[in-house]
Amino acid sequence: MPSFSSIALFSLAVLGAVAAPTEKRGARSGQCVNDYEADVIAADYAALIVAYSDALADEVLAVNFTDYSESVNTLINSCPQGDAAKPLPLLAPTFTSREQFKIGQGQQPSINFERLNLWHSCDTVIVRWQTTNTAPIPEPKPVVGLISMEVIPNTNGTGKPWLIDTVYSEFDAGAWLQNLVEAGICSTGAGLPTAGNATCASSSTVSDVSPATPIPTLSTLPSPTTTALPVTSTDDCEDEEPTPTPY
Secondary structure, rough: OOOOHHHHHHHHHHHHHHHOOOOHHHHHHOOOHHHHHHHHHHHHHHHHOOOOOOHHHHEEEEEEEEOHHHHHHHHHOOOOOOOOOOOOOOOOOEEEOOOHHHHHHOOOOOOOOOEEEEOOOOOOOEEEEEEEEOOOOOOOOEEEEEEEEEEEEEEOOOOOOOOEEEEEEOOOHHHHHHHHHOOOOOOHHHHHOOOOOOOHHHOOOOOOOOOOOOOOHHOOOOOOOOOOEEEEEEEOOOOOOOOOOOO
């Protein structure tokens, strides 16, 4: 009969095998991204945002390139720019091929792109970035985001040693949308709260309790069939002081 320590060691080994992260692409072929290559991969993807070209997309993206971004889908759904911008479920892939990316990104205005941090593993390059000109207004809100790029070895024999295969990208879509609204590119009907209606977010409030009314305790709480506190509607907020939406 195996000892308790043997069973425990076996259980930990199995747990470790299940829980350990797996390198899905480069590591399988015995290749790993080095520091220099990670820097080039990050710079190439930034160039697709700052100075897009079909030629660069063909050079650095895999044919089956896939891009996941709830932030981009939020922008597309709230303020579409370009005829290729069609409504998408928030958690659906934004692009499922290199050709789709070329059509969509090729219709977007250029923005600046400042790399703030760079990390990489064997087959993934992660960039923390910032842009400060998402709309033509005097002082646009800065937008900060993270891009995780999974890469695969380029087996074509020419060109870049790595191709970007899958991207997971999220950023402050709320600040971006507010910039577009202020620039008049999107209407306030894009789903954004405005200063004038921020205090009307709730349709009802609990009215003041008279000082003479005892505060209920656990032992005196009313039954479920009784209304404990009166509720009054606050449909008209025209006289209330506007509260800016914080970001």
